[in-house]
Amino acid sequence: MSLLQIERLDMEIHGTAILRNVSLSVAPGQIVGVIGESGSGKSMTALSVMQLLPDGAQCRGEVSLSGHDMLTLPERALCRLRGNEVGMVFQEPMTALNPIKRIGDQVAETILIHENVSRAEAMARAREALDRCELPADQFPLTRYPFELSGGQRQRVVIAMAIALRPQLLIADEPTTALDVTTQAEILTLLKRLVEEDGMGLMLITHDLAVVADMADEIVIMRQGEVVEAGPAAQVLAERKHPYTRALFEASGHQPERADTGTGAPLLRVENAVREYATRRKGVWGKPGVFRAVKSVSFQIERGESLGLVGESGCGKSTLTRAILGLEDVQGGRIEMDGEPVFTGQRPNRDIRRRMQVVFQDPYGSFNPRWKVARLVAEPFHLLDGRPADWREQVAKVLDDVGIGADAMERYVHEFSGGQRQRIAIARALILRPELVVLDEAVSALDVSIRAQILDLLAALQKDYGLAYLFISHDLSVVRNVTDRVMVMQAGEIVEEGPTAQVFDAPVHPYTKRLIAAAPVLPEFATQD
Numbered sequence: 001m002s003l004l005q006i007e008r009l010d011m012e013i014h015g016t017a018i019l020r021n022v023s024l025s026v027a028p029g030q031i032v033g034v035i036g037e038s039g040s041g042k043s044m045t046a047l048s049v050m051q052l053l054p055d056g057a058q059c060r061g062e063v064s065l066s067g068h069d070m071l072t073l074p075e076r077a078l079c080r081l082r083g084n085e086v087g088m089v090f091q092e093p094m095t096a097l098n099p100i101k102r103i104g105d106q107v108a109e110t111i112l113i114h115e116n117v118s119r120a121e122a123m124a125r126a127r128e129a130l131d132r133c134e135l136p137a138d139q140f141p142l143t144r145y146p147f148e149l150s151g152g153q154r155q156r157v158v159i160a161m162a163i164a165l166r167p168q169l170l171i172a173d174e175p176t177t178a179l180d181v182t183t184q185a186e187i188l189t190l191l192k193r194l195v196e197e198d199g200m201g202l203m204l205i206t207h208d209l210a211v212v213a214d215m216a217d218e219i220v221i222m223r224q225g226e227v228v229e230a231g232p233a234a235q236v237l238a239e240r241k242h243p244y245t246r247a248l249f250e251a252s253g254h255q256p257e258r259a260d261t262g263t264g265a266p267l268l269r270v271e272n273a274v275r276e277y278a279t280r281r282k283g284v285w286g287k288p289g290v291f292r293a294v295k296s297v298s299f300q301i302e303r304g305e306s307l308g309l310v311g312e313s314g315c316g317k318s319t320l321t322r323a324i325l326g327l328e329d330v331q332g333g334r335i336e337m338d339g340e341p342v343f344t345g346q347r348p349n350r351d352i353r354r355r356m357q358v359v360f361q362d363p364y365g366s367f368n369p370r371w372k373v374a375r376l377v378a379e380p381f382h383l384l385d386g387r388p389a390d391w392r393e394q395v396a397k398v399l400d401d402v403g404i405g406a407d408a409m410e411r412y413v414h415e416f417s418g419g420q421r422q423r424i425a426i427a428r429a430l431i432l433r434p435e436l437v438v439l440d441e442a443v444s445a446l447d448v449s450i451r452a453q454i455l456d457l458l459a460a461l462q463k464d465y466g467l468a469y470l471f472i473s474h475d476l477s478v479v480r481n482v483t484d485r486v487m488v489m490q491a492g493e494i495v496e497e498g499p500t501a502q503v504f505d506a507p508v509h510p511y512t513k514r515l516i517a518a519a520p521v522l523p524e525f526a527t528q529d
Contacts, residue, residue: 104142
């Protein structure tokens with residue numbers, strides 16, 4: 001018997017077709033993975049179950065949840081079902097939580113809305129839900145605020161909110177996309193345990209086949225608003241009948257063609273770098289403490305080399321990156337490029353700063369949305385004491401190099417897709433012809449096929465521009481496929497480094513072994529004829 005039954009679902013928004021003939025089902029105790037890239041209709045299918053649709057949306061077909069016809073129920077009846085019969089976990093927990101409300105109040109709110117219980121009882125049940133999500137009371141009291149928690153801990157709070165009333169169906173929409181591999185593995189294990197304990201159905205939405213390969217009972221592949229392949233997980237992954245399924249599978253393990261560009265000559269040298277921060281005073285007369293985020297780190301990057309840096313959130317990767325880019329000085333050791341310090345006195349060395357650039361994880365967040373593309377790409381010229389006379393020609397050239405085209409110069413960044421925005425971000429990083437580019441989670445938020453395109457682009461640009469890359473990522477499969485050497489960072493220290501293949505195939509440090517074991521991997525099936 002199906003808990004959720006979707007049959008021949010069509011959806012239009014202001015006359016534009018969004019979903020076409022979508023059919024899928026979720027049974028009690030079953031995990032169904034819904035896979036597809038951005039725009040495939042995964043989230044809109046989930047929102048049609050909740051009936052949390054934008055204005056102008058019209059649905060036809062059947063969406064049945066525990067016998068309720070979700071397409072015909074009035075809003076009052078739907079409100080009773082949301083949270084009670086079906087819960088939802090969103091991709092970005094910080095936007096799903098109220099930053100000025102304590103986590104206990106936010107979990108209890110669901111209970112108070114749906115049941116006639118006292119606040120004390122609701123708080124007690126909120127405590128129970130948080131405990132079930134592995135946030136124990138001694139470490140995570142109900143009085144904590146979201147900003148006091150890590151990304152994985154915030155996601156556990158969101159899950160606690162969704163399961164507080166023990167719904168029959170849980171919808172998880174990209175719940176692990178922004179998390180590092182060990183935290184991702186913990187969240188997926190938690191979801192699986194909750195399904196087993198409560199017997200609820202789980203609809204797990206993701207763009208990454210590897211995430212659900214060993215977790216889902218059934219897999220549904222969506223593309224452009226349609227279901228193109230569905231069935232038992234092992235069967236779908238083994239047979240891969242539809243060309244799109246095969247394309248997703250190949251893109252998940254895509255390895256770009258890379259030339260041997262390393263020269264052996266050191267470009268950047270980091271020696272015994274130490275970065276510390278003052279912590280709160282203990283008492284009125286107490287002295288501030290010291291937190292050492294980077295602990296005597298040493299390494300070098302060769303010209304034309306790709307060096308990977310991996311580690312969990314909070315390990316010190318970003319702090320080290322800011323020091324390399326001259327955004328923060330170090331309290332000990334030194335960072336030099338071609339023998340010149342990144343910092344001179346109390347100021348960053350502008351001559352060195354011009355020779356390195358950075359590409360961030362979220363290109364939209366790193367752009368001024370009011371500027372046109374030409375001005376965005378030309379922004380690094382401020383390091384040159386003014387724009388050169390031919391700056392527009394230089395911008396046009398670099399946009400062509402990254403595959404966007406010069407006609408994009410007079411458009412705004414919101415007019416582009418996520419992959420196109422990342423190409424524009426890469427163009428901005430290349431406009432000064434740097435020698436080193438820091439790629440800070442530059443592909444982690446992209447769909448697998450777009451990620452493959454960006455990795456191919458980066459490999460081609462490395463050859464054409466003679467670039468060295470510092471590739472920071474929590475996606476170990478990407479680091480394995482695109483880097484020459486890799487460093488593993490834990491608690492501010494480099495605990496293991498070496499040639500990428502050697503570190504991944506024969507890790508030595510227990511932490512490296514744990515990272516690699518936590519990374520989701522697609523099962524290797526024989527290639528189909």
